[in-house]
Amino acid sequence: MADKPIRVLVVDDDPGARSLHGRFVSGTPGFALAGTVGLGEAAIDRGLRGGVDLILLDMRLPDISGIEVLHQLRTFGSRSPDVLVISSSRDQITVRQALAAHVVGYLVKPFTQEALQERLRVYRAERRAREHNERERPLGQGEIDRLLSTGRIRLPAASARNWRRAAGSAPPLPSTTPPRLPKGLSEVTLARVVDALDPVSTISAAELAERCTISRATARRYLDYLVSEGTIDLAHRYGKRGRPEVLYRLAPSPAGGDQE
Structure with missing residues (x-):
């Protein structure tokens, strides 16, 4: 069965650009144009209603900025569409803020049809590889043990204590349905x-990336999430020069939390 096309929403205040980029999308195999809008609020509304997998987002909009659109889209959690920025904005602040919001790309205007279609093909390949890896990656022994003891792979923060207890052969604590991930x-x-991660020994983002065979940027995204959930603690290692290195470890369980 053929893959479903990736549904794309084009967001641009210029009607001519919306029409042109919409045609570029429609002419790209594996993609379907879900619509075009000229306002940031309209983009947020369409993203919330669903039916959009990828948004081509201009940064300069007449009602709210593209950065604000990105921030509001990210509050949707797993329902948030991916975003490819298409903008003439090249200033460092805008570019850095967009990249910090984990956009899948940043394409500077003006661009050709071939340039956009190449970005879309790369995005489609990466999306399919990501989905395949999440389905097919072999589980490690620790993950298998957790599946046996809890029935599924749980999310932090409360369930992280269950994972540690399962690894020590202690009965897992009752857990609730985990929240959706960003x-x-x-x-x-x-x-x-x-x-x-370990509750005693600390580890840097670089060491974690190597241990998990992921990129440093990916490791930092997961570490930032775990910090926000209260699952890990931060420490600093100071050298002779330069900025201190940030270290991470699992947060200790609340007092009495692991008592039967």
């Missing part, structure tokens, strides 16, 4: 990251 994070990779 866009771009997967349960399987999150389980690998938590496995690599």
